[in-house]
Amino acid sequence: MTPVSSKLYADDVSLLMVLIDTNPYFWSSMNNNTSFTFSKFLSHVLAFLNSILLLNQMNQVVVIASGYNSCDYVFDSSTSSMQRAECLLEKLEDFVDKDESLSREESVDGVGFSLLSGSLSMALCYIQRVFRSGPLHPQPRILCLHGSPDGPGQYVAVMNSIFSAQRSMVPIDSCAIGSQHSAFLQQASYITGGVYLKPQVSDGLFQYLSTVFATDLHSRGFLQLPRPVGVDFRASCFCHKNTIDMGYICSVCLSIFCKHHKKCSTCGSNFGEARKQDPSASDQRR
Amino acid sequence: MNNEEKRFNQEEEDEEEESGRGREAWERTYADERSWESLQEDESGLLRPIDNKSLSHAQYRRRLRTATAARIQKGLIRYLYIIIDFSRAAAEMDYKPSRMVVVARQVEAFIREFFDQNPLSQIGLVILKDGVAHCLTDLGGSPEAHIKALMGKLGTSGDASLQNGLDLVRDLLNQIPSYGHREVLILYSALSTCDPGDILETIQKCKVSKIRCSVIGLSAELYICKHLCQETGGMYFVALDEPHLKELVLEHAPPPPAIAEFAVANLIKMGFPQRAAEGVISICSCHKEAKVCGGYTCPRCKARICELPTECCICGLTLVSSPHLARSYHHLFPIRPFDDVSPLVLKDFHKLPKNCFGCQLSLLNPGNFPGPQVACPNCKQHFCLDCDIYIHESLHNCPGCESLRNAKTISDMEQ
Ligand SMILES: [Zn+2]
Ligand SMILES: [Zn+2]
Ligand SMILES: [Zn+2]
Ligand SMILES: [Zn+2]
Ligand SMILES: [Zn+2]
Ligand SMILES: [Zn+2]
Numbered sequence: 099m100t101p102v103s104s105k106l107y108a109d110d111v112s113l114l115m116v117l118i119d120t121n122p123y124f125w126s127s128m129n130n131n132t133s134f135t136f137s138k139f140l141s142h143v144l145a146f147l148n149s150i151l152l153l154n155q156m157n158q159v160v161v162i163a164s165g166y167n168s169c170d171y172v173f174d175s176s177t178s179s180m181q182r183a184e185c186l187l188e189k190l191e192d193f194v195d196k197d198e199s200l201s202r203e204e205s206v207d208g209v210g211f212s213l214l215s216g217s218l219s220m221a222l223c224y225i226q227r228v229f230r231s232g233p234l235h236p237q238p239r240i241l242c243l244h245g246s247p248d249g250p251g252q253y254v255a256v257m258n259s260i261f262s263a264q265r266s267m268v269p270i271d272s273c274a275i276g277s278q279h280s281a282f283l284q285q286a287s288y289i290t291g292g293v294y295l296k297p298q299v300s301d302g303l304f305q306y307l308s309t310v311f312a313t314d315l316h317s318r319g320f321l322q323l324p325r326p327v328g329v330d331f332r333a334s335c336f337c338h339k340n341t342i343d344m345g346y347i348c349s350v351c352l353s354i355f356c357k358h359h360k361k362c363s364t365c366g367s368n369f370g371e372a373r374k375q376d377p378s379a380s381d382q383r384r
Numbered sequence: 385m386n387n388e389e390k391r392f393n394q395e396e397e398d399e400e401e402e403s404g405r406g407r408e409a410w411e412r413t414y415a416d417e418r419s420w421e422s423l424q425e426d427e428s429g430l431l432r433p434i435d436n437k438s439l440s441h442a443q444y445r446r447r448l449r450t451a452t453a454a455r456i457q458k459g460l461i462r463y464l465y466i467i468i469d470f471s472r473a474a475a476e477m478d479y480k481p482s483r484m485v486v487v488a489r490q491v492e493a494f495i496r497e498f499f500d501q502n503p504l505s506q507i508g509l510v511i512l513k514d515g516v517a518h519c520l521t522d523l524g525g526s527p528e529a530h531i532k533a534l535m536g537k538l539g540t541s542g543d544a545s546l547q548n549g550l551d552l553v554r555d556l557l558n559q560i561p562s563y564g565h566r567e568v569l570i571l572y573s574a575l576s577t578c579d580p581g582d583i584l585e586t587i588q589k590c591k592v593s594k595i596r597c598s599v600i601g602l603s604a605e606l607y608i609c610k611h612l613c614q615e616t617g618g619m620y621f622v623a624l625d626e627p628h629l630k631e632l633v634l635e636h637a638p639p640p641p642a643i644a645e646f647a648v649a650n651l652i653k654m655g656f657p658q659r660a661a662e663g664v665i666s667i668c669s670c671h672k673e674a675k676v677c678g679g680y681t682c683p684r685c686k687a688r689i690c691e692l693p694t695e696c697c698i699c700g701l702t703l704v705s706s707p708h709l710a711r712s713y714h715h716l717f718p719i720r721p722f723d724d725v726s727p728l729v730l731k732d733f734h735k736l737p738k739n740c741f742g743c744q745l746s747l748l749n750p751g752n753f754p755g756p757q758v759a760c761p762n763c764k765q766h767f768c769l770d771c772d773i774y775i776h777e778s779l780h781n782c783p784g785c786e787s788l789r790n791a792k793t794i795s796d797m798e799q
Contacts, residue, residue: 164787166789167788167789168787168788168789169783169786169787170787171744174744200789213786213787213788213789215781215786216783216786216787216788217787219742219775219779219781219782219783219786219787220741220742220743220783220787222774222779223740223742223743223771223774223775223779223783224742224743224744226743226770226771226774227743227744227745227770227771230770252786253710254710254713254714254717255781255786257707257710257711257713258710258713258714258779258780258781259779259781260707261707261710261711262778262779262780265778266778285707288659289707325661325662325663326659326661326662326678327661328658328659328660328661328678329658329659330658331656331657331658331659331680331705331706331707332656332658332706333656333706333709333710342656343655343656343657343658343683344653344654344655344656344683344684344701345653345654345656346651346652346653346654347651347652347653347654347704347709348649348650348651349461349563349649349650349651349652350649351715351716352461352503352504352709352712352713352716353716354706354709355651358651359651362649362651364716365716367649368649369649369650369651
C-alpha cells in the first residue's frame with residue numbers, strides 16, 4: 099500500500115469494499131431461470147469498479163468473494179495497478195475452483211447460502227487497518243452484491259458484523275441480485291445508514307450500480323436515493339434456526355426460541371418456578 | 385536516563401518537605417499527573433517507559449481469558465439506578481477540572497456503553513445534594529434523555545445522604561417485574577453521610593429487596609460503603625485518578641454474573657415487528673393518528689405502532705426490535721481467545737501464511753522473518769495483533785471461522 103500519510107485525502111475519496119456472491123448453486127439457478135448469468139454479472143461489476151477508480155484517482159477498491167465453502171480477497175486496487183480486469187478475473191477463477199474443491203456435500207437442497215458473515219468480517223478487519231493507518235484515510239464503505247438466500251445459522255455473526263460496522267460508522271450498502279429480498283441486508287443497510295436496493299431488471303445492473311452506489315459518502319447528501327421499502331426485522335430462533343416474527347425470549351440471556359421450553363438451552367435457566375411467584379408473567383405467556 | 389532518575393528522586397524529596405503546605409501550581413502538575421508511575425526499572429536499574437506494545441497486548445489477552453471464563457450466566461434485563469453525589473465534596477478539584485465534571489463525563493460514557501451492552505435494560509438517575517435525594521430521571525431506555533437531564537443539572541451544594549438515596553431507589557426498584565435484575569451504582573465523593581435515621585436498617589432492607597449495591601468512591605474508603613456492598617453483593621472500589629475511575633465505572637457496563645436467587649428466569653413472549661416502507665400513510669394504534677412516516681406492524685394483530693420497544697395496545701404482545709436483542713448475543717457466544725504462535729512454529733516460517741487473514745497486513749517483519757501473530761484455535765488462521773484486539777473487542781466474529789462452512793459445522797457438532 100502506498101504510505102497513506104503521503105497522500106492528501108479530501109472527503110470525497112472512497113474506499114469501496116465490494117463483496118460479491120459466488121455461490122455456484124445460486125448462479126446455476128439464475129442461469130436456468132433468467133438470462134442473467136455470472137459472466138454477465140461480472141461484466142457489469144467490472145465496468146462499475148473501473149468507473150469508481152476513474153472518478154477519483156485516489157479511490158480504492160477491494161473485492162472479496164463470498165463463496166459457498168470459503169471467502170477470500172480477490173482484488174485490491176492499491177496493490178495491483180495494471181490490467182485490473184485480468185488480475186481480478188484470474189484470482190476469482192482460482193477462488194471459485196478452490197471453493198468448489200472444498201465442497202463435501204454431494205447435493206444441496208435448494209440454492210444454499212453463501213458465507214456473507216465471513217466476507218463482512220474480513221471487510222471490517224480491512225477497514226480497521228485503514229483507520230489505523232493514520233488520521234488521513236479514504237472514506238470506507240461496504241457494498242454487498244448478494245443473491246443467495248440468507249443463511250439463518252449466520253444470524254448472530256451477521257448481526258455482530260452489522261453492529262461493529264455501525265460503531266465504526268461504516269455504511270453497508272446492499273444490492274439484492276436474487277429473486278427474493280434479503281432480511282440480513284435490509285437490516286444491515288438500515289442500521290448502518292447505507293442504501294438497500296433490489297433492482298427491478300437485473301440486466302440493467304450497471305445502471306443501478308452507477309447511479310445509486312457510485313457516489314461518495316459526502317455527495318450522497320445531495321442525491322435522492324431509493325427509500326427503504328420496509329425492513330424485515332425477523333430473527334432466527336436458536337433451537338431450529340428458523341426465521342420467526344414472534345417467539346419466546348429467555349429473560350436471563352435473551353436467547354430466542356420458536357416455542358416454549360422448560361429450560362434454556364443457552365444459559366441453562368429453568369423456567370418452571372416463575373409461574374407460582376409472578377402471576378403477571380404467566381399471563382404474558384398465554 | 386540516569387540524570388532523569390536523579391531528577392525524579394529530587395522531586396520526591398521536595399514533595400515530602402512540602403507536604404502539609406499548599407502546593408504551587410507547577411508542583412501540582414507533577415503531583416497530579418504522577419508521571420513517575422508510567423516509568424519502570426529494567427534489569428540494570430535504568431528507567432524506561434512502561435508503555436510497551438507487546439506487553440500491553442499480553443496484558444490485554446490475559447484479561448480476555450479471565451473475562452470469557454467468568455461470564456457464563458448473566459441477568460441481562462437490568463434495572464439500574466445511578467446515584468451521583470453532587471454534594472459540596474464533589475466541588476473538590478483533585479480531579480481536573482472538578483470531581484463533578486469528571487463524574488458527569490464518566491457517567492455519560494457509561495450510559496452509552498451500558499445500553500450498547502444491555503439492550504432491554506433501563507437506567508434511572510438520582511442526585512444527592514443538600515442532604516436529600518432527587519430523582520433526576522425515571523427508569524428508561526433512552527441514553528440521550530438521561531444524558532440531557534444530567535448535563536442540565538450540574539452543580540454542587542450541601543451534604544450527601546446515603547440513606548435518603550437508598551430509600552428512594554428501593555421504593556422505585558420494588559415496582560419492577562420479578563425477572564428484572566435490580567442494581568444501584570453509587571458514585572460517592574463525600575467522606576461522610578448525613579442521614580435522618582439508622583442507615584444499617586436501610587441496608588438490610590436493600591438486602592431483602594435483592595438490590596445489588598455497588599459504590600465507587602472518589603476520595604477514601606468508607607466503612608459504611610464497604611458494609612453496604614458486602615451485604616448486598618456489590619463491589620466497592622475507590623478511584624485513584626480519572627483513568628482508574630473510568631475503568632471502575634465501565635466495569636459495571638457488562639452484565640454481572642446473575643446470581644440465580646436475584647432474578648427469576650422467565651420465558652417472555654415477544655414479537656419482532658417489520659418496519660413499514662417510508663412514506664406509506666397509515667393510522668397508528670397508539671396515538672390514533674394518521675402518520676406518513678414508517679412505523680412498525682405487530683406480527684400478531686397487524687396493528688400499526690410508532691415506536692419500539694412497546695406493548696401492542698390491541699393484543700398486548702411485547703414488541704421489540706430484534707437487532708436490539710442481537711446486540712448482546714456476543715456475550716452468549718463469545719469467540720475463543722486466539723493462541724500465540726509459538727517460536728517453534730515460527731522457525732518453520734515458509735509454511736506460514738504471509739498475510740493476516742483478516743486485514744491482509746503482511747505478517748513478516750522487515751528482513752522477511754515472521755513477526756508477532758496469533759492463531760485462532762478453531763480455524764487455525766493467523767491474525768495480526770491489531771486484528772486480534774478488534775475481533776475480540778468489537779467484531780465478536782472470527783473471520784476465519786465465518787468463512788469456512790465445514791469448520792463451522794464441525795464446531796457446532798462438538799457443542
Ligand atoms: Zn426453534
Ligand atoms: Zn437463557
Ligand atoms: Zn402512534
Ligand atoms: Zn398486536
Ligand atoms: Zn490483521
Ligand atoms: Zn477462527
